[in-house]
Amino acid sequence: MAARTAHAPSVRTSRRTTPRAPGWEGRACQQFAGADPDPHFLRMRALSYFGPNKVKVVRKPDPRIEHSNDAILKVTRSAICGSDLHLLHGLVPDTRVGCTFGHEFTGTVEEIGSSVKNLRRGDRVVVPFNISCGICFYCSRGLSANCENTNPNSDVASGVFGYSHTTGGYDGGQAEYVRVPFADVGPMKIPDDMEEEEVLFLSDILPTGYQAAEMGEIKGGETVVVFGCGPVGLFAMKSAWLLGAGRVVAVDHVDYRLDFARRYAGVETVNFKKVPDIVSYLKDQFEGRGPDVAIDAVGMEAEGSKLHRVLGMSFMQAGVPVAINWAIQTVRKGGNVSIIGVYGPPWNLVDIGTAMNKGITLRMNQCNVRRYMPHLLKHIREGRIDAKGIITHRFPLSAAPKAYKTFSDKRDGCVKCVLTPAA
Numbered sequence: 001m002a003a004r005t006a007h008a009p010s011v012r013t014s015r016r017t018t019p020r021a022p023g024w025e026g027r028a029c030q031q032f033a034g035a036d037p038d039p040h041f042l043r044m045r046a047l048s049y050f051g052p053n054k055v056k057v058v059r060k061p062d063p064r065i066e067h068s069n070d071a072i073l074k075v076t077r078s079a080i081c082g083s084d085l086h087l088l089h090g091l092v093p094d095t096r097v098g099c100t101f102g103h104e105f106t107g108t109v110e111e112i113g114s115s116v117k118n119l120r121r122g123d124r125v126v127v128p129f130n131i132s133c134g135i136c137f138y139c140s141r142g143l144s145a146n147c148e149n150t151n152p153n154s155d156v157a158s159g160v161f162g163y164s165h166t167t168g169g170y171d172g173g174q175a176e177y178v179r180v181p182f183a184d185v186g187p188m189k190i191p192d193d194m195e196e197e198e199v200l201f202l203s204d205i206l207p208t209g210y211q212a213a214e215m216g217e218i219k220g221g222e223t224v225v226v227f228g229c230g231p232v233g234l235f236a237m238k239s240a241w242l243l244g245a246g247r248v249v250a251v252d253h254v255d256y257r258l259d260f261a262r263r264y265a266g267v268e269t270v271n272f273k274k275v276p277d278i279v280s281y282l283k284d285q286f287e288g289r290g291p292d293v294a295i296d297a298v299g300m301e302a303e304g305s306k307l308h309r310v311l312g313m314s315f316m317q318a319g320v321p322v323a324i325n326w327a328i329q330t331v332r333k334g335g336n337v338s339i340i341g342v343y344g345p346p347w348n349l350v351d352i353g354t355a356m357n358k359g360i361t362l363r364m365n366q367c368n369v370r371r372y373m374p375h376l377l378k379h380i381r382e383g384r385i386d387a388k389g390i391i392t393h394r395f396p397l398s399a400a401p402k403a404y405k406t407f408s409d410k411r412d413g414c415v416k417c418v419l420t421p422a423a
Contacts, residue, residue, distance in 0.1 A: 045421070046100045046175030047400045052090030055401050060100065063171065063179035068115040071183035073107030073125065077196045078173045078397075080104075080417040081129075081204060082230045083342045085408050086300055087164060092344055094165040102419075103129035103161040104203040105173030106196040118184045124196070125187035127180055128369035129204040131159035131170060134185035145366035150181065157366055166344075174400060176421045188373050191381075197388040197418065198380060201235070206387055207372035209235025209297070212340035213243050215363035216293035220244035223291040225282055225330060227323045229257035229269070231390055231416050232340060233297035237265035238385055240293075249285060251278065251326075253303055256413045264389060279329045292335050294327035299341030321348040328355045328362075339364035390416045396423035 046060045063072055084101050086092050109123045119125065131151075132144035138158075139147050150159030151168040159181070162172015171178065180187060190199050209232050216224065224240045226233050229252035240248050248267040252258050258269040272278040283290045300320055327337045328351050337360055355362060379385045392415045395403040403417045 044176040045397055046171070047102065047397070048097075049087065049095060049099050049101065050097055053088060055088065055101070055404055057398050057400055060175070063177050065111060065113050066179065067181065068113040069182050069184060070113045071109055071116055071119055071180045071187070072111040073105075073127070073173075073178050073180055074110045075105050075107045075173050075176060075178055075421045076124070077200050078102045078105040078175075078419045078421065079200060079203075079205075080174075080400075080403055080407050080419065082232065083163070083299065085404075086342060086344075087162075088404055088408060089301070091300060092164045092166060096165055096169070099162065099164065099169070100171040100173075100175050101162040102172030102174030102178075103163055104200065104205065105161075105178065106190065106200050106203070107173070107178065110177065112183060116183045119187065119189075124190040126190055126196075126199045126202050126373075127161070127173070127188075128186045128207075128373070129160055129163075130157075130186075130366060130369055131161065131168065131181055132185055132370065133182055139185075142368055142371050143365075144186075144368045144370050146368075160366075174397070174419055176397070186370060188370075188377075191377075194381075195388075197391065199377065199387070200418065201231070201387045201390075202369075202373050202376055202380075204367065204369060205231045206235050206376055206385065207369045208232050208340055208367040209237075210239040210242075210372055210376060211365070211367045212236040212295045212297060212338045213239035213245075213293075215338040215340075215365075216240070216295060216336045217361075218243040218245050218293060221246040222293055223247045223249075223286050224293045224295065225249045225251060225291045225327075226267070226295045226297055227251045227327060228297035228299075228341065229254070229261040230297065233295075234261060234265055234390055234415075235385075235387075236295050236297050236340070237261065237267050240295075241266070242379065242384060245293075247291075249282070249291070251282070254410055257410075257415065260390075260413075260415055279326060282330045286332070290330050290332040290335065292332060293338065294331040294335065295338045296323040296327045296341045298323035300343045321350050324348070325351045328358070328360060331358075331360060333358045334360070336361045336363065340367070391418050393417045395419055397421040398423075 043062045048058045087095050106126045109119050130145045132139050132147035133149040136148045147158035157167050159168035161170050224245045226236050229250050250261045250267045250269045253273045275281040397419050406414050407417050
């Protein structure tokens with residue numbers, strides 16, 4: 001425990017029973033140089049990035065209390081998000097070898113810093129993907145995704161667990177343990193009568209889907225098109241119904257995902273590869289004008305345009321803007337386009353001229369997760385949303401590379417993967 005004395009005092013546990021060997025600091029990265037790991041230093045198992053399309057489960061240093069407001073969690077569930085695939089494919093700037101992915105997780109509190117007041121050892125919590133301080137200009141306005149204190153070297157986002165050094169370089173939760181900064185701000189305790197998988201997606205994709213529908217300004221009776229039948233798109237569809245949509249149509253090109261959307265979200269569906277022109281087809285579904293709301297729940301790896309695909313995947317633009325452009329071109333004049341799919345800075349070939357001349361309102365942001373968690377927990381409790389119903393695959397942490405391959409390749413009807421570190 002001697003190595004921790006230089007950091008803020010903490011409530012200690014007996015998690016580590018073997019002291020670190022002398023000189024451990026200089027061996028922190030030996031695992032990536034091919035050297036034999038020091039068993040006194042590299043203790044926990046964690047997913048580690050080794051370059052595009054290469055991830056492995058390795059031994060890494062246990063996380064430790066670095067600031068008095070930190071907590072250390074023993075991870076109980078961790079999901080693979082569609083945006084993790086952008087990291088896997090090498091499309092997110094400054095994704096460094098050795099980083100651990102994972103921004104959707106639950107865990108049990110193992111250790112807390114001296115200033116943490118709301119958590120105790122043994123508490124079960126679900127943690128928002130964005131790391132926020134709770135007191136800055138943006139946090140005080142409910143914009144936790146734009147916190148200016150957790151990622152001060154960048155103007156594009158708050159700190160995010162496991163999402164490259166572009167968002168602060170914080171290790172994520174696809175590991176046995178994870179450090180959670182500002183532990184009194186983000187984590188929400190899991191009710192005693194609920195299981196981890198019932199609330200796991202309060203960490204990201206359920207609030208993200210809900211915010212997507214909310215940004216569409218659905219008040220009652222509106223027509224909605226959702227591009228993308230992945231997990232975020234599914235929750236955007238469910239949320240559109242909860243907010244009072246009159247009709248919801250989902251667009252994708254993978255038949256099993258379209259089938260799942262019909263069963264899970266009760267929506268109409270269309271495979272864009274099976275119609276001559278998806279924009280014209282969708283307009284015709286809504287009296288030639290288009291829907292009131294269009295939601296982009298796809299992001300930077302959209303299919304549908306060979307030109308944009310080549311430009312995006314060769315880094316000549318920051319991802320593939322096909323879904324954004326389809327949303328702009330499909331929505332009616334004066335309608336709302338909600339963008340929740342992930343794109344990287346700095347620019348894309350977006351059809352902004354059409355948006356301007358149609359009088360469209362564009363709304364977008366990373367999700368301000370914490371503000372939605374209590375409200376959506378109530379929806380889960382009262383049976384309006386079966387959040388865990390989208391889980392199709394479960395893997396032990398040791399099989400994380402296989403899980404990524406299954407999810408990325410859209411194999412075996414995979415909609416959502418969950419990792420269990422203790423398995």
